[in-house]
Amino acid sequence: MAELRSKAEHTEAIRTKGRVCLVVNTRSRRGRRLFPEVVRALHAEGFKPVRTFTVDDPRALRATLDAALDERPDLLAVGGGDGTLSAAVKHVAHRDVALGLLPLGTTNNFARSLGLPLDLPGAVRVFRTGKVADIDLGVAGDREFANLASFGVSVEVAGKVRPWLKRVLGRPAYPLTALTILPGHRPFRAAITVDGHRHELLTHQLNIANGRFHGGWQVARDISIDNGLLVAYQLGSGKRLRLVVETLIRAATGRWRSLAGGPFVVGREMLLETDPPMAADVDGEVRLMTPITIRTIPNGLRVMVPEEFVDS
Incomplete structure (x- = not known):
């Protein structure tokens, strides 16, 4: 596992440097319709993404996440349903980058477990006013x-x-x-x-x-x-x-x-x-x-x- 910054240092980097990459699944229930609103909400909170990616083919999701992480963001903001977010989890786990959830799916179980707002402006506002936390993962087999x-x-x-x-x-x-x-x-x-x-x-x-x-x-x-x-x-x-x-x-x-x-x-x-x-x-x-x-x-x-x- 790579050495991680302290959570306080990581939070401060996100708030002050704003080094964010954005990945949105535009095939999710609301992703395509809300993508422009996601971008507007990020700008409204003072974030200008280093790179922005849209995914309309699920087979391209993993490669897209890899490309986003190659930019070495402090925050990887991912918009989609639980399936999209679970794929992002596997990429971000054990790395010195925080996952920012944009709940655009049907059930949004992961976002609910973190106590995140389910409205888009509220979820983006957490990137500015919230904090970095380390949470548990489950492992089934491998x-x-x-x-x-x-x-x-x-x-x-x-x-x-x-x-x-x-x-x-x-x-x-x-x-x-x-x-x-x-x-x-x-x-x-x-x-x-x-x-x-x-x-x-x-x-x-x-x-x-x-x-x-x-x-x-x-x-x-x-x-x-x-x-x-x-x-x-x-x-x-x-x-x-x-x-x-x-x-x-x-x-x-x-x-x-x-x-x-x-x-x-x-x-x-x-x-x-x-x-x-x-x-x-x-x-x-x-x-x-x-x-x-x-x-x-x-x-x-x-x-x-x-x-x-x-x-x-």
Whole structure:
């Protein structure tokens, strides 16, 4: 890992030197429409990007991020949905550059976990008035992630939710798509081993979270993206009806439960085994299979956050 400046020094460099590169996914839900507003908002806060990049082909995203980092910015401002931001996380992790989030997607889970404003002027204002923080990353197998590794129904939902439905409905597109998949979905058995304790369950959906939000709604108030812990939780049980009811409630209300009162397993490292073996959706990438070990990397990523963010 390269030597990092102190967070205070890094914050001061961003505020005074303003060395920013901008990358915007113009294929995201709002990216193309809001790109001119992003540029105006940066200028309004006194930032003149060293270089500006737009991405309209997802296959070019990684090369574009590399090109932006070659400019050695203090702040890499990235606009897009959670998929775009998760790709940026992998590029910025462990480097002496802060990631600035411009939440232009449907659910914006990562931005919500950092307590960022979801309006564009507010998000850009954080670059001027906020601070640099070091937050945790999760690692599933060899893949780092910011927010979530999930197993079960959500993996199918991610592949089947229609882009036009996301544009029209936003967050509710995900639970509504799940309701069309559930009637034919079979439950699976899972075993989570943490600190020598084995937890067994039967479910249609299992999540292991580093962040605090899933599908745009809060999982639990006392989850943190900066406490060195992962949280595993199931939605519903092995009974479809219960999961349907919970999915409808979450779609309608975004109801959360505290860690103290919910079916949660907490730890720094988890071994997940399933029967049958399951594909893992790791921040939008479906490339791994169970059994899988998932752990945290404390302070693995530099980000710009609001001043009131509790940075441990």
